[in-house]
Amino acid sequence: MSEPPRIAIVGAGAGGLSATVALAARGYDVTVFEAAPEPGGKIGTASVDGTTFDTGPSLLTLPSVLEQLLASTPVSLDEAFEWVHPDPAFRYLYPDGTTFETYGELERTLQSARHTFGDAAADDLESFLEYTQSIWEAAAPHFIFDHAPTLGSMAGLGFQAFGALRDIDPMNTMWSAIESRVDHPKLRDVLARFATYTGSDPREAPATLHCIAWVELGLGARGVEGGMFEIARTLTSIARQMGADFQFETPVRSLEVERGHIRSVETDEGRHPCDAVVANTELDYLDDDLLASQQATGPDRTLERSMSGWNALIRARRRPEQQRPAHTALFPENYQEEFRDIFDRRRPPHDPTVYLCAQEKAHRRDGWEATEPLFVMANAPPVEADELRRPEPWHELRERVMARLRSADLIASDDEIVWERTPLDLAERFPGSRGAIYGAASNSKWAAFQRPANRVDEVEGLYLASGSVHPGGGVPLCLQSGRLAAEAIEEDHSR
Ligand SMILES: Cc1cc2nc3c(=O)[nH]c(=O)nc-3n(C[C@H](O)[C@H](O)[C@H](O)COP(=O)(O)OP(=O)(O)OC[C@H]3O[C@@H](n4cnc5c(N)ncnc54)[C@H](O)[C@@H]3O)c2cc1C
Secondary structure, three states, X not given: OOOOOEEEEEOOOHHHHHHHHHHHHOOOEEEEEOOOOOOOOOOOEXXXXXXXXXXXXXXXXXXXXXXXXXXXXXXXXXXXXXEEOOOOOEEEEOOOOOEEEEOOXXXXXXXXXXXXXOHHHHHHHHHHHHHHHHHHHHHHHHHHOOOOOOHHHHHHOOHHHHHHHHHOOOOOEHHHHHHHHOOOHHHHHHHHHHHHHHOOOOOOOEHHHHHHHHHHHHHOOEEEOOOOHHHHHHHHHHHHHOOOEEEOOOOEEEEEEEOOEEEEEEEOOEEEEOOEEEEOOOHHHHHHHHOOOOOOOOOOOOOOEOOEEEEEEEEEEOOOOOOOOOEEEEOOOOHHHHHHHHHHOOOXXXXXXXXXXXXXXXXXXXXXXXXXXXXXXXXXXXXXXXXXXXXXXXXXXXXXXXXXHHHOOOOOXXXXXXXXXXXXXXXXXXOOOOOOOOOEOOOOOOHHHOOOOOEOOOOEOEEEOOOOOOOOOHHHHHHHHHHHHHHXXXXXXOO
């Protein structure tokens, strides 16, 4: 019997882990090289005074992607994870004291809209969500779960493609679709905020991205018992059970390409021959660093970067769930200004929307004895302008965020930041990202066709799986990106 092909995975983020699980389950000889001491990438953790908390994602959507990934392994989704369904699911707060809550069941969310904004607004929300559902149903099979579409591949689908292209509404922007369908300004803000789940600008992003509202409000988001890091920990452990080897604190320095074919990965320990590589890295870094010494380039990468974020962890005196639920978003007076600041003026928002995740409630993660960990996020531009390479703009943003949280009485005057990460830190931790969290921004009506393919045509044996290959989708779509890379490897090796 011939030896199974040797696959090197560069990076143990969501995309790398997913490719590892999928390939190990198919019997490939998989080695994962990860620069950090633990898996997860952006699904990270940090610890302060004996308490560990998540530093990345707070909400998991589309668990079906994890379920499909685990279907070929000895562990089922239900055995692997326990879910947390906070109630309410999310609270939105406005500067005038208005409070709007969403729930795990759509009917309750609509009742809540009726209660907060009135009958007309609730009716608008209901029909808007029907519209988002039809976008989702048209977009999911071709643009979200499948290999990167091209105009050619869509033309091959004929009539069916024509229907899908009409239903995903790419010619409208998110904002114009909201304006024409929803009157209440506060509800408009809630719907526009879903653009930020992909780090995009609702004034430019195609209305197609409204499918995110359906994913969260219609299909539902959840927490993971013990924290989001459980996803990375569990996938690593399942991959190991199936024979995958993990080498942590082992950055790959370069990829060796010979006559257009991948030959090995180079680490400080030496050369590791392989038949294929899955790069779970940023595309810029792949081209500028990993392939720099080779006469090879990766895919085209001229797209605008998605937003970054300023993050902190506040150690706060514990409060009951009614006062401070699992997830809170605190809107500014003028939400549109935030996008002007980030995308037009390229500066941290002057009056930021502040997101707060109470991790004990969102993920049943233990805090300290009398205080709980609150994860905070404010959207920010990626680190491209020189001005943003200095610490001052981030210190000012920190002060504005803390002032907003205190004035809304979400934290007490002596609750303090115990951990902080600026876009500069993100840029350093994830080389080539400039701090962008979700890969490329989807600020173009052609975004669906600009996604790079998982198979790199220019270098045989090189495959891609990450948020910069499957932009904007967060954890589930990075997992899907890894599955698609594994599928492409399988296809090429079974020829
Ligand atoms: C603050 C924050 C909040 C978020 N909120 C959400 C949310 O609520 N829901 C959601 O779904 N998503 C959310 N996301 C996005 C989500 O976390 C990411 O989309 C996803 O985790 C990215 O996965 P990835 O496959 O791109 O890999 P990454 O996370 O980018 O990991 C890549 C890995 O590769 C390693 N690596 C890179 N180069 C090398 C090398 N040369 N050698 C060895 N190793 C290397 C890195 O160390 C890293 O571990 C959030 C992200 C952040 C930061």
